[in-house]
Amino acid sequence: MSPYNRNTLLVGILVVVVIGGVLSYFASGDPDGLEKTQEILGAAEPVHTGVEPPPSVFEGYSLKCLGEGFWGNAVAGVVGSLFVLGGLLVVARILKRRPSRQDPEKV
Amino acid sequence: MHIASGFLSPPVWGTMAAVSGAALAGSLAAARRQLDDRKVPLMGVMGAFVFAAQMVNFPILSGFLAGLPIGTSGHLGGGFLLGVLLGPALGIVAMASVLVIQALVFQDGGVEALGANIFTMGVFPCILGGVVRGLWRKPSWLSYTVTFAGAAIGVLAGATLVILLLDWSVMLPQSVSLLQALGVMDSVHLFIGLVEGAITVAVVRFVLGARREVVFGTTQLVSAGEVKA
Numbered sequence: 499m500s501p502y503n504r505n506t507l508l509v510g511i512l513v514v515v516v517i518g519g520v521l522s523y524f525a526s527g528d529p530d531g532l533e534k535t536q537e538i539l540g541a542a543e544p545v546h547t548g549v550e551p552p553p554s555v556f557e558g559y560s561l562k563c564l565g566e567g568f569w570g571n572a573v574a575g576v577v578g579s580l581f582v583l584g585g586l587l588v589v590a591r592i593l594k595r596r597p598s599r600q601d602p603e604k605v
Numbered sequence: 606m607h608i609a610s611g612f613l614s615p616p617v618w619g620t621m622a623a624v625s626g627a628a629l630a631g632s633l634a635a636a637r638r639q640l641d642d643r644k645v646p647l648m649g650v651m652g653a654f655v656f657a658a659q660m661v662n663f664p665i666l667s668g669f670l671a672g673l674p675i676g677t678s679g680h681l682g683g684g685f686l687l688g689v690l691l692g693p694a695l696g697i698v699a700m701a702s703v704l705v706i707q708a709l710v711f712q713d714g715g716v717e718a719l720g721a722n723i724f725t726m727g728v729f730p731c732i733l734g735g736v737v738r739g740l741w742r743k744p745s746w747l748s749y750t751v752t753f754a755g756a757a758i759g760v761l762a763g764a765t766l767v768i769l770l771l772d773w774s775v776m777l778p779q780s781v782s783l784l785q786a787l788g789v790m791d792s793v794h795l796f797i798g799l800v801e802g803a804i805t806v807a808v809v810r811f812v813l814g815a816r817r818e819v820v821f822g823t824t825q826l827v828s829a830g831e832v833k834a
Contacts, residue, residue, distance in 0.1 A: 500642075502643060503642065503643060503645075503646045506643075506646040506647055506650060506816065506819075507646045507649070507650060509650075509815070510646070510647075510649070510650025510651075510653065510654065511650070511653075513650075513654060513657075514650070514653045514654055514656075514657045517654070517657040517658055517660075517661060518653075518656065518657030518660055519657075521661050522657065522660035522661050524661075525660060525661045525662040525663075525678075525680075526662040526663060526664040526678035527662070527678075528662070528664060528665075528676045528677055528678040529676070529677060529678065530606065530607075530662065530677070530678055530679060530680065531606060531665070531677060531678075531679050531764065531790070531793040531794050531797050532606050532607070532608070532764075532767060532790070534676070534677040534793060535768075535786070535789050535790045535793055538789050539777060539778060539781050539785075539786055539789060540778050540780075540781075541771070541776055541777055541778050541781075544609065544610060544611025544612050545611065545776070546611050546612065546613060546614050546615070546774065546776075547611070547615075548609075548610030548611035548612070548613075548715045548716075548717050548718070549610060549715060549716035549717040550610050550715070550716070551610070551708050551709060551712040551713075551714075551715070551716050552709065554709075554710055554711065554712055556710050556711050556712075557711070557712050558711075558712070559660055559711055559713070574711070575657060575660050578656055578657075578660075578706060578707075578710065578711060579653040579654075579656045579657045580653065581656075581706050581710065582649075582652045582653045582655075582656045582699075582702050582703050582706055583649040583650060583652065583653040584649075585652075585702050585706065586645075586648055586649040586652045586653075586698070586699060586702050587645065587646075587649045589633075589698065589702070590636075590640055590645040590648065590649070593633065593636055593637045593640060594637065594640055594645075
């Protein structure tokens, strides 16, 4: 990996760990804009049959076994961010495995 | 702004799943052509940034006038930001990854509502961001003003769309007119949109300073010799 790309990743991971792992602990617990709107309008109860998300140890952005405190939130924030980062790197790897036919530079 | 499970009727979430699915398929095909060695880490890092930033709910209108929405919070949407920095295709791929992981791992947003959520927070603002990015070549106070306004408009349009989808799903109470519902939703999201604009401008400035040559729309200028790589 080039130093250029390594630095992009390192700075990015550092920022994400600070925001997802630390800053998010101080997030407001008030309902978000949509929840508040539904509350005001009196439409807060779901009536349609939906697909509930599968049970997860990270429910409510907190690692269950660590509780709702700082560390439960920090682990959830950092792990979630790294899932997104890792997932996107895997998607990019799959997409670039075979050079695209439309890419003139790779033909 | 994540629509939870059970709020959209099957025809609505089905339609939105089809629309977002098609947009995502097109984006993946375009991403294959657009991704180069240096864009991959930026896309990954920006996706992770949006996930982390979405966890930071900032208080909006707490303690405001009685009767008006008080005790509300908002968080960065990030779709417009990714549209500006990565372009619509890579932006949509990154936003879809964020929303899928939020739904499946963090139980945020209904699984059947994923198509709708990817559209209101991904497809639409990402395309808007890409279009706005095309309006300027060199960053200036004017380009940042346009970026600020675009990000705020992206949030308001997304919020409007969410209410329209809920209305289409017959989820708005009979006693409330569509216009009233839009009024409440958009007045809350106006404030969220202003914060979205401010964060978007700050992050765009930072990334342009650090990695301008990888930002969407700059690559062509680099090959034309207008920007030093």
